[in-house]
Amino acid sequence: MNNIYRPIEATLEDVITESPNIKTFVLSLKEPFEFRTGQFIELTLPGIGEAPFTPSSDPNIKDKIDVTIMSVGKVTSILHNSHKGISLGVRGPYGKGYPLDKFEGKDILIVGGGVGLAPLRSLLFSLFAQIDKYNKVVLRYGARTGGDIIYKDAIAQWGKKKKVDVVTTVDVGDPQWKGNVGLVTTILKDLPVDLKKAVAIVCGPPIMMKFVTLKLLDLGFKPPDIYLSMEKNMSCGLGKCGHCRLGSYYACKDGPVFTYEQVKDLHDIWD
């Protein structure tokens, strides 16, 4: 019998500091484990608690997964103080993930805010692995300050790739920062995408997703072409515990990625 609540044991192989409050945790799992980009896991500190995270690594890498985590509360702060070698529990993968087939032949606009770039990095790796299938990839990323930008070296590399266009911005400038200053919505002007064949994928804090969505609609994106990562309280990940209800969906099993078309008529989606 298969126990759906049983966590797989994982060893914490490495901890990479990305910003003052964001770290990437490299896990090796002791049982076979595969995920599709955009699916999430429940990561447990045994005896302490668990929380949902979306792997930020390339799904084609099978022996390790990365999760990039911002320290915001109980589980995440203890994780941030954890060291290599400890055992963690992993349940999942859960949810539907990104529908890559729907992106084929498209201009793919990816808009990230803060730690929201984590799941998007996994998506980018998946797109890059089969870049011939897509027309182009346009990344727009905003962080609070220059110091809060994660994956700095990778972002610089991505910008040099063929068919890839990258612009970053920060909310608050400082003397070291030489780039754009302003909310991520300010770098959504003059996008090098053809609206007739464009999709937009957005991940970030609810308030950021709200304003980005409004902006995208303004620019002429259609609700079925805007993909959003909906954050809800989650416990089981399996559509059983009831916590993540979003209208008549469960964010865990029907999402966590939804098109704006699916959720636009629901109440209070940005709360």
Add this chain to the structure above:
Amino acid sequence: MPDCYFIDSDRFNALFQQLKKDYKVFSPAQKEASGEKPQYYYEKILTSQPFVFNAYRTQEPLKAFFTYPYEEVSDYFSAQDNIKDIDEKTMIFGVKNCDIVGHKIQDFVFLEGVAVDSLYRLRRENTLLVSGDCTDYKEVCHCLSWNIMPYAKEGFDLNLAPIGGGYLIDVGSKKGEEAVQKYKGYFSDAKESQLNARQAKRDALVERLKKHLLPQDLVPLESVQKVVKDGYNADTWKQFMQTCVECGGCNLICDTCHCFLLAEKKEGNLNKKVRLWDSCLYANYARVAGGANPLKARAQRLRNRFMKKFDFFVDNLKMPACCGCGRCIEVCPGKIDIREVLKDLAVKTSAKNE
């Protein structure tokens, strides 16, 4: 082979004693409640206790046999699967049709969808549900308003209907049929006259219940989803919520409510994953990282309970998650009555539509 049998009272009592040897048997015991109709509570029947036929549902919800308020659901990092539930054949008497219908929600949640809860399935497979026709009702009973009859036609393994001198037993499943075959000697085939007698009793109770419910003018099944949807912004939620003490009782006692929380338990050096029943009336139910909470206001949480019952489940399972058993009404220290909340919404939304 007819699927309805008769057993007289003496034989039934003998059979009941035998069943206690062959199964783990749960059956209600009657407790007198001052100034009210008696109440029925489940007990594991061990001794030579005689059988009690409960006139209406028990105090406890049926779900309590299949998931527990607090239980271990997994070890950490054991190579094998680690469900340690006792594999014991169980028979539950005293189930009513409201329980049977409400339990469809639990089955849907734990047996369907993206994954099957194997602990739940094991308990379900090991259990025979023995339902019984209602012979009376409680003030809070309103099954009929959801088109649910006070007697079961399906969803049980065996169903008992008391008629003169004994019971008619309906067989509702393969498990039920096997049980009947095992104790064949106790039964005779039901006679036409006995079936008629059962129908007369059923009809009489339905008439009494209709008389009880008609003056209440309850929101009917057909319009309940529209009522909660149209009433999303009504002040009903705030008004009714004023007396809520956030005890969670309404959810915990509800046969359709299924929300739970996975949590951790430390036992020396050993860690276990535990599952606790949860309630959407609790303040932290929907809290997310850093303290944000989409159900921060108390009225939002009451509304969540109703949207889940009358919108989500109507969309997902074509039935509301309310079976009219009235347990939430009885348990609520704030005297919040699900019937009254719906009626208030109906009044306010129809006023708005005019």
